Amino acid sequence: MPVHVIDFHIHIGLKEHWHQWVHEYQNSSQSEFYKRYEELIVPEKFALYLKDNSIAKAVILPDLCPITTGVVPNEYVLDFSEGHDIFIPFCTINPSLTNHPELDAKKYIQRGARGIKLYPSYNHFYPNESRMYPLYELAQRERLPVLVHTGSSVFRGSKIKYADPIHLDDVAADFPDLILLMAHGGRGIWYDRAFFLSRLHPRLYLEISGLPPKKLLNYFPEMENNIDKFIYGSDWPAVPVISSNIEAIKKLPLSEESKKKILYDNAAEILGL
Ligand SMILES: [Zn+2]
Numbered sequence: 001m002p003v004h005v006i007d008f009h010i011h012i013g014l015k016e017h018w019h020q021w022v023h024e025y026q027n028s029s030q031s032e033f034y035k036r037y038e039e040l041i042v043p044e045k046f047a048l049y050l051k052d053n054s055i056a057k058a059v060i061l062p063d064l065c066p067i068t069t070g071v072v073p074n075e076y077v078l079d080f081s082e083g084h085d086i087f088i089p090f091c092t093i094n095p096s097l098t099n100h101p102e103l104d105a106k107k108y109i110q111r112g113a114r115g116i117k118l119y120p121s122y123n124h125f126y127p128n129e130s131r132m133y134p135l136y137e138l139a140q141r142e143r144l145p146v147l148v149h150t151g152s153s154v155f156r157g158s159k160i161k162y163a164d165p166i167h168l169d170d171v172a173a174d175f176p177d178l179i180l181l182m183a184h185g186g187r188g189i190w191y192d193r194a195f196f197l198s199r200l201h202p203r204l205y206l207e208i209s210g211l212p213p214k215k216l217l218n219y220f221p222e223m224e225n226n227i228d229k230f231i232y233g234s235d236w237p238a239v240p241v242i243s244s245n246i247e248a249i250k251k252l253p254l255s256e257e258s259k260k261k262i263l264y265d266n267a268a269e270i271l272g273l
Contacts, residue, residue: 004054004056004263004264005054005055005056005232005246005263005264006055006056006057006058006059006231006232006263006264006267006268006271006273007050007055007057007058007059007232007233007234007236007242008059008147008181008207008209008231008232008233008267009059009061009147009183009207009209009210009233009234009235009236010050010058010059010060010061010233010234010235010236011060011061011063011072011235011236011237011238012041012046012060012061012072012077012080013041013062013063013070013072013076014038014041014072014076015037015038017063017070017071017072017073017076018063018069018070018072019068019069019070021155021156022069022070022155025154025155026237026238030237030240033237033240033241034237034240037237043080043081043083043084043087044084047084047086047087050086050242051086052243053241053242053243053246054242054243054246055086055242056086056264057085057086057087057088057267057271057273058086058087058088059088059089059090059115059147059233059271060077060080060081060087060088060089060090061077061090061092061117061147062074062076062077062090062091062092062117063092063119063122064092064093064094064097064119064123065094065119065122065123066094066097067122067123067124067157068119068122068123068153068155068156068157068158069122069155074091074092074108074113075111077089077090077091078091078108078111078112078113081112082112088114088115088271089112089113089114090113090114090115090116090117090147091104091105091108091109091113091115091116091117092116092117092118092119093105093116093118093135094119094123095123095125095129095131095132096123096124096125100134101131101132101134101135102134102135102137102138105135105138105139106138109138109142109144113144114144114271115139115144115145115146115147115271116135116139116144116145116146116147117146117147117148117149117183118132118146118147118148118149119149120148120149120162120163120167121149121153121158121159121160121161121162121163122149122153122155122157122158124159124162125162126162126167127148127162127167127168127171128167128168128169128170128171132171133174136171136174136175136178137175139175139178139179140175140177140178143179143272144179145179145180145181145270145271146178146179146180146181147181147183147207148168148180148181148182148183149163149183149184150163150164150165150168150182150183150184150185150186150187150190150194151163151165151184151185151186151187151188151189151190151194152184152187152188152189160188160189164186164190164193165182165186165190165193165194165197166190166193166197168180168182168197168204169197169200169201172197172200172201172203172204173201176201176202176203177203178203179203179205179270180201180203180204180205181204181205181206181207181231181270182194182197182198182204182205182206182207183207183209183210183233184207184208184209184210184211184235185206185207185208185211185219185220186206187210187211191219191220194206195220195222195226198226198229199226199229204229205229205230205231205266205270206220206229206230206231207231207232207233208230208231208232208233208262209232209233209234209235209239210233210235210238210239212248213245213248213249213252214248214252216249216252217252217253223254224254224255224258227254227258227261227262228261228266229266230261230262230266231262231266231267231270232246232249232262232263232264232267246263249262249263250263
């Protein structure tokens with residue numbers, strides 16, 4: 001398989017970073033793979049593993065979600081990514097843990113973060129709260145993409161009301177040049193809404209991690225008419241076999257050009273590659 005995919009959604013972290021119930025969930029859903037997980041979380045090995053799975057570039061995400069999944073520090077992700085071209089580290093800001101989201105983000109950007117991930121339903125905040133606005137201002141100015149979890153989550157303590165894509169309408173309207181992505185495309189109950197919003201706002205995108213590729217056209221029947229807005233992500237390790245995920249996308253009844261846009265071109269444009 002040619003190495004020409006950008007994966008916009010990969011989680012890494014040591015076992016001790018995540019809460020016990022996260023391990024229990026992973027073990028119950030994919031125990032064989034999860035036994036190997038820890039061996040893979042070494043930068044050199046992981047880079048090779050991704051290349052073997054046709055990934056040319058991978059967005060690597062930290063988690064500051066102490067009440068739901070755990071804490072994978074920004075510093076850990078930045079250190080992990082250093083010196084490896086294939087990794088594109090993002091930082092994350094939890095507004096309950098800081099009074100100055102933008103100052104924290106600035107610090108991580110200086111250290112190499114190339115985008116920002118937000119977890120509203122894991123950290124119980126609305127992404128259109130005014131305290132988040134200086135962060136969006138910074139991201140807009142620096143042309144850094146902001147990836148926001150939308151839709152459902154299996155993890156204990158997460159609250160879906162915060163993950164309604166409609167809250168991003170305010171953000172996209174107030175920051176028209178901000179590159180915003182809806183991770184998981186409004187998963188569960190808001191596919192239509194997320195799709196509609198992505199058509200309404202020129203810089204609002206749908207990132208499809210954690211969605212079964214075979215179902216994409218059921219969730220987004222008009223996908224091909226809005227193909228410039230779709231971005232591939234795996235949500236690894238939640239999806240253990242990245243290559244079969246990509247193969248399934250390649251089998252969708254879409255044009256070759258459209259598949260290339262989902263798997264590489266759209267993300268390359270957003271990331272300035
Ligand atoms: Zn994720």
